[in-house]
Amino acid sequence: MxxxxxxxxxxxxxxxxxxxxxxxxxxxxxxxxxxxxxxxxxxxxxxDSGRYTAMTEKDSWEKLNVAKVFREGKGFLLMANLVLSGFQRRMGQELGVKPxxxxxxxxxxxxxxxxxxxxxxxxxxxxxxxxxxxxxxxxxxxxxxxxxxxxxxxxxxxxxxxxxxxxxxxxxxxxxxxxxxxxxxxxxxxxxxxxxxxxxxxxxxxxxxxxxxxxxxxxxxxxxxxxxxxxxxxxxxxxxxSIPAPSILSKAAGWIIPLIIVAIIALGFFRAGAGVSLAMLIRWVLWNGSLAAVGTLLALGHPLSILVSFVGAPIATINPFIGVGLFSGITEATMRKPRVSDAETISEDVSSLKGIYRNRITRALLVFLLSSLGGMAGNFISIPSLAGLLVK
Structure with a gap:
C-alpha cells in the first residue's frame, strides 16, 4: 500500500x-x-449527494433556475463553485481525467x-x-x-x-x-x-x-x-x-457607505444650498450607475441589462439588503434565457474565458459579478468626489 x-x-x-x-x-x-x-x-x-448528482446526471444543470439563484443571494457562491470546478476540470483535461x-x-x-x-x-x-x-x-x-x-x-x-x-x-x-x-x-x-x-x-x-x-x-x-x-x-x-450568524458589526457595515453618501449630500444642502446638494446627487448617480453599467458592458450583457445596471445601482446602494447584481443578473437571464446546450456544456465552458462568455448561464453570472463590482467601485470613488464639492 x-x-x-x-x-x-x-x-x-x-x-x-x-x-x-x-x-x-x-x-x-x-x-x-x-x-x-x-x-x-x-x-x-x-x-456530498449534490456533487455526486451533478457528476452522474447529465441533466442536473438543466434544472438550474438562474434567476432564483440571484433572488436567493447565491450568485457569488455559484460563481465561486463554478470557478473552482473549472480549475480542476482544466487540470484534468491535461491528463485525460475528469475531477x-x-x-x-x-x-x-x-x-x-x-x-x-x-x-x-x-x-x-x-x-x-x-x-x-x-x-x-x-x-x-x-x-x-x-x-x-x-x-x-x-x-x-x-x-x-x-x-x-x-x-x-x-x-x-x-x-x-x-x-x-x-x-x-x-x-x-x-x-x-x-x-x-x-x-x-x-x-x-x-x-x-x-x-x-x-x-x-x-x-x-x-x-x-x-x-x-x-x-x-x-x-x-x-x-x-450551520451558517454563522452575522455579527452586529457586519450587519451595520452594509449601511456605512449609504449613510456616508446621504450625510455628505445632506451636509451639502445645509452648507451650500439645494443647488450643490443636487449636483452631489447627480454626480453620485453618474459614478455609481455608470460604473455598474460599465461592468455589465464588460460582461457583454444585453443592452437592457446595461440600462438596468445604471438605474438599479443607486437604488441598490440605498438598500443594502439587495444588490445591483440582483437586478442586472435577473434581467440578463430573462433577456437571454439559458439554453439546454448551455446546461450541457457548462462544466467545459467554465474552463476558459471564451467559454464563460459564450455560455448564457455563466454570462448571467458574469453580469451579476461585474455590475456588482462596478457599483461598489462607483460608491468608493464618489465619496471623495462629493466631498470635494463641499470645499469649493
Whole structure:
C-alpha cells in the first residue's frame, strides 16, 4: 500500500484512508485496487449527494433556475463553485481525467462488489457560505481575486506535478501558504472539513472501512478519528453544518457607505444650498450607475441589462439588503434565457474565458459579478468626489 494511504487502527475499528489527487489517473487505479484487495464492510467517499448528482446526471444543470439563484443571494457562491470546478476540470483535461473520477471509481467498485457506500463530505455550497461568512471585507476581496485569477490562468501542470500534490511535505508547504494568505478560508476549507470528514467516517460505524479522501486531509482526519475514539472530541457536526450568524458589526457595515453618501449630500444642502446638494446627487448617480453599467458592458450583457445596471445601482446602494447584481443578473437571464446546450456544456465552458462568455448561464453570472463590482467601485470613488464639492 502506498505511503499516501494510512490505516487507522482503533478499538473494534479498522479505517483505511486512501489519499488521492483529485485529477490523477494513478489515484483511480489505486482506489479500485485497494477496495478489491481489502474488501471492507463499507466505503466512504469525499463527496456530498449534490456533487455526486451533478457528476452522474447529465441533466442536473438543466434544472438550474438562474434567476432564483440571484433572488436567493447565491450568485457569488455559484460563481465561486463554478470557478473552482473549472480549475480542476482544466487540470484534468491535461491528463485525460475528469475531477472526481477516483470517487466514482470507488462507488462503482463498491457497487460491483456489493459493498455499501456513504457520502462523507459537507455540501459544497454550505462550505463556501461558511468560508464567506468567516472572511472580512479584505479577505473577501482577496478570495474573489484569487478565484478569478484561477479561472483564467494559462499555467499548465504536468502529470508529475499533479502526482506531487500527494507528497505530504509539498502539501504542508501549500497549506502553510494558504494559511498565511487567507487564514479564515484555510480554516473552513481544510481544518473544518478534516473534522467533518472524520466525524462522518466514524458515524459510518462499520468494523472495516475504506475512506477515499483528498491527500491533503489524511493527517487531519487521522488525528480527529483518534481523538473521537479516545472520547476527547465529539462526533457531532451540527455546528459545522450551520451558517454563522452575522455579527452586529457586519450587519451595520452594509449601511456605512449609504449613510456616508446621504450625510455628505445632506451636509451639502445645509452648507451650500439645494443647488450643490443636487449636483452631489447627480454626480453620485453618474459614478455609481455608470460604473455598474460599465461592468455589465464588460460582461457583454444585453443592452437592457446595461440600462438596468445604471438605474438599479443607486437604488441598490440605498438598500443594502439587495444588490445591483440582483437586478442586472435577473434581467440578463430573462433577456437571454439559458439554453439546454448551455446546461450541457457548462462544466467545459467554465474552463476558459471564451467559454464563460459564450455560455448564457455563466454570462448571467458574469453580469451579476461585474455590475456588482462596478457599483461598489462607483460608491468608493464618489465619496471623495462629493466631498470635494463641499470645499469649493
Amino acid at each position: 502506498k505511503d499516501t494511504n494510512i490505516t487507522v487502527n482503533l478499538p473494534g475499528r479498522e479505517i483505511i484512508l486512501i489519499g488521492t489527487a483529485h485529477v490523477s489517473k494513478d489515484s483511480i487505479d489505486e482506489v479500485a485496487g485497494v477496495i478489491r484487495e481489502e474488501k471492507p464492510d463499507q466505503v466512504c467517499v469525499e463527496l 472526481g473520477d477516483e470517487m466514482k471509481a470507488a462507488i462503482d467498485t463498491a457497487e460491483e462488489l456489493g459493498i455499501p457506500y456513504i457520502f462523507c463530505d459537507r455540501e459544497v455550497q454550505l462550505t463556501l457560505r461558511r468560508a464567506w461568512a468567516h472572511c472580512g471585507f479584505w479577505s473577501k476581496s482577496k478570495l474573489l481575486a484569487s478565484l478569478v485569477s484561477s479561472a483564467f490562468t494559462t499555467e499548465k501542470m504536468s502529470e508529475a506535478e499533479i502526482e506531487g500534490l500527494k507528497n505530504r511535505s509539498e502539501l504542508d508547504g501549500m497549506m502553510a501558504e494558504l494559511a498565511d494568505y487567507l487564514p479564515g478560508v484555510k480554516e473552513t476549507l481544510i481544518d473544518e472539513r478534516d473534522q467533518y470528514l472524520a466525524a462522518k467516517i466514524w458515524a459510518g460505524g462499520s468494523a472495516k472501512q475504506v475512506a477515499v479522501v483528498g491527500a491533503g486531509h489524511l493527517m487531519g482526519i487521522k488525528a480527529h478519528l483518534e481523538r473521537i475514539a479516545a472520547g476527547g472530541e465529539s462526533a457531532d457536526v451540527a455546528e459545522l453544518d
